[in-house]
Amino acid sequence: MRFTTLLAATLGLVMAAPGYAGDSTPTVGTSPWGPKDELGALNLMTEDTRAAILSRVAGGQVFDLSVEYFIGMPGWHAAGDPRYQFWMTHTPRGAAIDDPLGVGRDIGEHVSYTGSAVSMYTHTGTHIDALNHFGLNGEIFNHFSADEHLGDTGWKVTGAETIPPIVARGVLIDVAAVKGVEMLNEGYRVTQADLEAALEAQGVALQKGDVVLIRTGRMQVYEEADQFSHNPPGLGMEAARYLAEESGAMIVGADNLSFEAFPSEVEGNYVPVHTYLLSQVGVPIIELAYLEELSASKVYEFAFVAGSLKLRGADAAPLRPIAMPLQ
Template sequence: MKIVDLSRELYHRTPSYPGHPPIIHGVWKTHEESFADSGNVYGLSSMFISMADHGGTHIDAPRHFGKTGQPINEYPLENCIVPGICLDLRHIAPRAEIAPDDLKAAVNKAGVPVPKGGTVLLCTGHHDRTFPRKEYATDNSGVNVAATEWLARQGVVHFGIDSMRPGPDGKVNLLVHKACLDLGITHIESLCNLEALLGQGRFTFIGLPLKWRDGTASPIRAVAVFDL
């Protein structure tokens, strides 16, 4: 098999969503400190991480969209290993809305149908163009409500995008989140390396969340798997 990593690297002060707490990653105990604590037997280093559940590449739980939604620890794992396709939307301007006709044209260009019970990954080129500059947090294109509804009608369980939000910054993004709750789907944010999937056809998408009690999201190690 061939595995393509679609996950952002996590490191100290990784760019995080505006208004969310920063990602803090540091040394808890060095090898030397642990060696001394063990009575000079052996030293085992360890680190710690503090972050929002929406940090890095992550999947939003329905609980994020509304109080009636499932928390991440109850999200079906069957939805986390699914068939997927990737659409080329790099021609969409920064901050612009991706409409249903844009998705339909991209599906035709890809030459593979949207997999029912699967996912659609939207390659806007935003991560490649802007990360880790400040524009990464503001200038993304994204789907509008009509495009979100179109994806849901195709039978997807979620969709993913290479930016920090599914819709353009502002009211549209909030309404896309609400639409996901109403439609019974969710989305994955802050993917990267989607360019490597373009023109490659169908793959298996894997993105397993942490089992955080009552979590509104979870970081995932997102990958695309191709059978050779």
């Protein structure tokens, strides 16, 4: 089966001829921070913005916004990417018997040695998409081209290693709660009106440079991989534009697997929200954020602090974000 046919079947798409609706084909965005810029909207984070949000931290409870990694966990596999794998490389009894370090049986039985290894797709678990994850017409944000900037060892620009430690104002938009449901329906497409209604109900206004996290409630079935991964709710193009262009979000994210809803709203593009955010406006995406405790505690504004692994040339990296309530 061809990849496009497989993907169409997985996402429920009706594949169209190449091209987009309208008079022109969308192209990647040009960074206002110059032709060498690799950070896009992350440039909105400065010494002053970091100091401002940290000065408001209340202390006390800290919310962990990351998920656990385990064999059988949900993941994106439609394109054939590997599932999360974990295996023991050394066990106390095995190391004593095999003696891999040559220390002798007696020492091996006295000093218990445990080791393990993992293998996974970079978009597994709580992670952040780098700007090179999706592009248009062979280019990524700021017109870096695959022909010139992508080698066998990864991208030479905008790799995950370029993502700085993130310290910013975070905002939870609890769409599921404002709709009075535990979890949005499968395939539900979050609209601008949904976001505005939730913000009004929460008494919170977005600010330029925010990390905006959308709660769909999907995380409640995270342990059930098939249910979690099947046709999740997500954002539509209108909502994405509202966050990036009208509100000036620095990073956007959600608690679902693929952030946007399927099938695509745009003819000729199976992931228009991803290509819009990453390649047209330079806004990174966080996926699989754990937002249940924030929602239960009704914490809608917080200091968001996170660091991703510096995977050189990669298109995403695991992220360990935390939220600290404000005074």
